[in-house]
Amino acid sequence: MTCSFSAAIRRVPGGAFAKTPKSQAMTAVPMQTSFGNLNTYFGSWPKRRSQFLIYGCLNPRRTNAIVSGSQGCGHVDIDVKDDADSATDIGSLYGGTPQSFPATGDGSSGGGPGPAEAALAAAHAAAAAAKCLGLGGVARRFKKGQKLAMVTAYDFPSSRLAREAGVELILVGDSLGNCRLGLPDTVGVTMEDMLRATSSVRRGVEARPGASVASPKPVVVGDMPFGSYLLLPDALRNAAAFRLAGAEMVKMEGGRHLAPFIEALTRAGIAVMGHIGLEPQKALLQGGLRLQGTTARSAAEIIRDAEELVKAGAVAIVIECVPVEVASAVQAAIPGVPVIGIGAGGEVAGQVLVCDDLLGVHGRPPSFVKMFADVGRVSANAYARYVAEVRTGEFPGEAHGRPMKPEELEKLKELLPLVVKSRASQVAKAKPDAAASPQGPQASSSLAHRQQGFVTNPIVGLGSTGGLGSLEVLPGGRFQALNFLGPRASPTFAAARHISQAASPGSPRLAVLPTRADLSAWRREASARGRRVALVPTMGNLHEGHLELVDQAKELADEVLVSIFVNPAQFAAHEDLDRYPRTLEEDLKKLRERGASAVFAPTPGDMYPHGSPGGTVVVPHFVQGRSEASCRPEHFTGVATVCLKLFNLCDPHVAIFGQKDAMQCVVIARMLEDLMLDERMSLVIAGTSREADGLARSSRNRYPTEGMRQKAPAIYRALLDSVQAAGATPLSVRSTVHQMLEREGMEVSYISVADARGMAEKPDSAELQNSIVSIACILKDNGVVSRLLDCIVVPGTGE
Numbered sequence: 001m002t003c004s005f006s007a008a009i010r011r012v013p014g015g016a017f018a019k020t021p022k023s024q025a026m027t028a029v030p031m032q033t034s035f036g037n038l039n040t041y042f043g044s045w046p047k048r049r050s051q052f053l054i055y056g057c058l059n060p061r062r063t064n065a066i067v068s069g070s071q072g073c074g075h076v077d078i079d080v081k082d083d084a085d086s087a088t089d090i091g092s093l094y095g096g097t098p099q100s101f102p103a104t105g106d107g108s109s110g111g112g113p114g115p116a117e118a119a120l121a122a123a124h125a126a127a128a129a130a131k132c133l134g135l136g137g138v139a140r141r142f143k144k145g146q147k148l149a150m151v152t153a154y155d156f157p158s159s160r161l162a163r164e165a166g167v168e169l170i171l172v173g174d175s176l177g178n179c180r181l182g183l184p185d186t187v188g189v190t191m192e193d194m195l196r197a198t199s200s201v202r203r204g205v206e207a208r209p210g211a212s213v214a215s216p217k218p219v220v221v222g223d224m225p226f227g228s229y230l231l232l233p234d235a236l237r238n239a240a241a242f243r244l245a246g247a248e249m250v251k252m253e254g255g256r257h258l259a260p261f262i263e264a265l266t267r268a269g270i271a272v273m274g275h276i277g278l279e280p281q282k283a284l285l286q287g288g289l290r291l292q293g294t295t296a297r298s299a300a301e302i303i304r305d306a307e308e309l310v311k312a313g314a315v316a317i318v319i320e321c322v323p324v325e326v327a328s329a330v331q332a333a334i335p336g337v338p339v340i341g342i343g344a345g346g347e348v349a350g351q352v353l354v355c356d357d358l359l360g361v362h363g364r365p366p367s368f369v370k371m372f373a374d375v376g377r378v379s380a381n382a383y384a385r386y387v388a389e390v391r392t393g394e395f396p397g398e399a400h401g402r403p404m405k406p407e408e409l410e411k412l413k414e415l416l417p418l419v420v421k422s423r424a425s426q427v428a429k430a431k432p433d434a435a436a437s438p439q440g441p442q443a444s445s446s447l448a449h450r451q452q453g454f455v456t457n458p459i460v461g462l463g464s465t466g467g468l469g470s471l472e473v474l475p476g477g478r479f480q481a482l483n484f485l486g487p488r489a490s491p492t493f494a495a496a497r498h499i500s501q502a503a504s505p506g507s508p509r510l511a512v513l514p515t516r517a518d519l520s521a522w523r524r525e526a527s528a529r530g531r532r533v534a535l536v537p538t539m540g541n542l543h544e545g546h547l548e549l550v551d552q553a554k555e556l557a558d559e560v561l562v563s564i565f566v567n568p569a570q571f572a573a574h575e576d577l578d579r580y581p582r583t584l585e586e587d588l589k590k591l592r593e594r595g596a597s598a599v600f601a602p603t604p605g606d607m608y609p610h611g612s613p614g615g616t617v618v619v620p621h622f623v624q625g626r627s628e629a630s631c632r633p634e635h636f637t638g639v640a641t642v643c644l645k646l647f648n649l650c651d652p653h654v655a656i657f658g659q660k661d662a663m664q665c666v667v668i669a670r671m672l673e674d675l676m677l678d679e680r681m682s683l684v685i686a687g688t689s690r691e692a693d694g695l696a697r698s699s700r701n702r703y704p705t706e707g708m709r710q711k712a713p714a715i716y717r718a719l720l721d722s723v724q725a726a727g728a729t730p731l732s733v734r735s736t737v738h739q740m741l742e743r744e745g746m747e748v749s750y751i752s753v754a755d756a757r758g759m760a761e762k763p764d765s766a767e768l769q770n771s772i773v774s775i776a777c778i779l780k781d782n783g784v785v786s787r788l789l790d791c792i793v794v795p796g797t798g799e
């Protein structure tokens with residue numbers, strides 16, 4: 001430790017400590033300082049060490065007490081061995097003996113580290129995490145051949161996440177403009193924007209990391225925005241502003257013409273990172289955001305630029321969007337300086353990516369980006385759930401609010417008897433028995449939904465004839481009313497859609513995906529483009545009901561993927577698997593006209609490589625023996641299994657089913673919940689699509705003879721009449737429907753009035769609200785037998 005009394009440790013904006021010249025008259029880095037000491041000017045200083053330097057105090061506990069919040073200014077210059085990667089130098093600075101990290105699981109000490117060793121290890125880890133990697137640390141890792149990871153950050157949380165992940169460098173990129181400010185490109189970003197971002201990023205780096213983080217703090221690089229370094233004085237002033245805002249280095253786009261700037265900045269104590277290849281601030285002159293250095297001549301220019309920048313003092317170089325070989329040659333030409341590539345291959349010292357690109361939150365990432373997570377999608381689901389839960393009253397729940405102390409509440413009631421009493425009593429009464437609450441519709445209905453976890457659109461199935469209204473089953477298996485009614489039902493809307501399709505000839509194009517491999521390629525492309533995907537699973541033989549699902553899917557996502565697969569596993573041996581109508585060409589034509597994006601039409605062998613149903617199946621036990629499952633015991637296992645396969649393959653944001661197959665909807669909703677798929681997708685149940693006379697549309701409607709067709713609408717009429725009758729109960733519905741349909745000569749396989757969530761049959765005299773009334777009928781005519789299904793949902797009260 002040598003004392004030369006030439007520098008001061010100052011607290012800089014953002015709270016970090018930096019080493020600066022003692023007097024303002026001096027250059028940023030004192031001329032007499034040793035080369036080895038240079039690095040100490042470019043990192044920010046760990047608080048403990050700075051405090052020691054400021055006060056020259058050997059007792060760290062005492063300094064903690066003295067310094068907090070002070071604007072420290074001292075005068076000790078020390079020759080710090082910049083060894084931020086080893087956890088020893090804080091100890092030696094304070095006079096401790098260097099300790100080696102206790103080896104975990106070391107048998108010699110008889111069963112791992114004891115409490116003292118563990119505490120020491122934790123202390124070392126904390127000390128390491130509190131340090132700054134600094135330019136010296138980066139240089140050391142580079143010399144050791146370790147690859148360097150740099151990522152952009154623009155604010156506190158993105159910086160904290162990057163720091164906790166252990167990146168070496170954080171770039172406060174001017175991509176702030178297009179990524180976070182909604183600008184068309186990076187050109188409109190101002191110094192003000194960048195400084196605010198830089199100080200926030202600095203705070204994220206300084207925030208106390210999670211307990212498991214042992215890596216030192218990364219170096220923060222400020223990206224000089226367009227126009228901030230046109231003239232040398234601008235460059236100096238603006239770079240200094242970055243330094244004060246918390247950046248340890250600045251990055252500038254440009255070739256050898258920047259050499260004098262880099263020399264001047266370096267002389268002023270500001271480290272510079274060059275940026276060559278694609279320079280987005282110059283995109284207009286470079287022919288757009290495209291690959292650079294594609295010719296031998298231009299590649300050679302780039303390599304010379306790199307050499308000149310390094311000669312001028314650049315401590316690192318970003319190279320963007322050039323062929324792999326060019327980036328590799330740049331690194332070879334400047335072996336002493338790390339080259340950080342983006343879209344430039346792996347033969348360089350490190351990589352940089354825009355955080356929004358790797359997280360999947362940027363709409364249009366460049367093609368060289370790898371998306372490491374689909375955070376955009378996770379977020380979209382979270383927002384959708386939030387909105388839905390606010391609307392249904394599910395949120396806030398009891399855990400999300402605080403009650404008033406009873407005695408204060410009493411006093412308040414006395415003060416304001418009219419206002420307070422009524423509300424408090426409502427809540428108090430509604431709680432124990434929500435459904436039976438005689439209170440206002442608001443309180444009782446929202447609590448009823450919560451109890452049942454079920455919200456219905458009151459119009460679904462009740463008196464409507466078209467495919468109107470729909471239910472969304474939210475993550476967590478809840479149903480939410482979706483309002484497709486307005487625009488869909490209006491003729492103007494239909495006309496507008498017609499015109500918009502006609503106006504773009506040749507599109508929409510329908511991708512036909514006959515194999516899993518085709519699907520997977522299509523799906524990846526959709527992901528890469530940040531497109532939301534809605535899946536409409538079908539067995540083909542498409543009718544208007546399916547096409548209405550496609551319409552609704554278009555409202556919910558960017559791409560509509562329709563699967564067409566006649567699933568052998570859901571047909572029992574005696575059922576009509578072989579006779580099931582297969583009309584692929586017609587189906588494709590209809591989907592093309594309707595504007596679906598893609599059709600996945602696999603073979604049974606592709607879906608069941610080990611034969612159907614295969615060794616592993618999904619069994620929805622909870623419906624066994626109930627309504628449709630009582631007739632077709634294996635059917636729902638086949639349905640759930642194939643849907644799970646389809647969800648895994650298609651990875652949709654949302655899947656849409658028609659409500660007509662009520663039990664199927666309940667089975668899928670429950671599967672999503674039980675197998676925790678609801679974390680990544682939601683389910684929308686669309687209202688049953690009906691012919692003008694009320695007959696539910698079905699792929700099987702081709703079967704009925706003309707005579708059957710005449711009779712079939714009686715099914716829906718019977719359902720409606722029975723539930724709308726005054727004082728209707730589950731018992732009355734069951735018996736009325738039976739009588740009405742048997743009078744028509746139909747055979748009722750079952751008529752079920754079930755709890756909408758679990759499909760448990762409701763007791764005879766239970767409330768009819770929140771039930772699914774479902775039916776299967778057998779029609780016979782001239783030796784032809786047909787089985788027709790229908791259902792309606794009876795909504796809860798108060799909606």
Ligand SMILES: Nc1nc(=O)c2c([nH]1)NC[C@@H]1CN(c3ccc(C(=O)N[C@@H](CCC(=O)O)C(=O)O)cc3)CN21
Pocket residue numbers: 174175178179186278280289290291321354356357362364365366367368
């Ligand atoms: N989100 C985001 N990611 C970035 O990587 C990034 C930004 N924004 N903004 C600032 C600059 C601009 N960058 C970009 C932006 C787009 C392409 C791009 O689309 N390139 C085409 C290459 C076309 C060609 O080679 O001709 C591509 O398809 O990747 C490249 C770099 C890199 N930077």
Ligand SMILES: CC(C)C(=O)C(=O)O
Pocket residue numbers: 152171172173174175176223318320342352353354
């Ligand atoms: C793409 C990287 C290198 C960048 O300059 C930015 O994010 O602004």
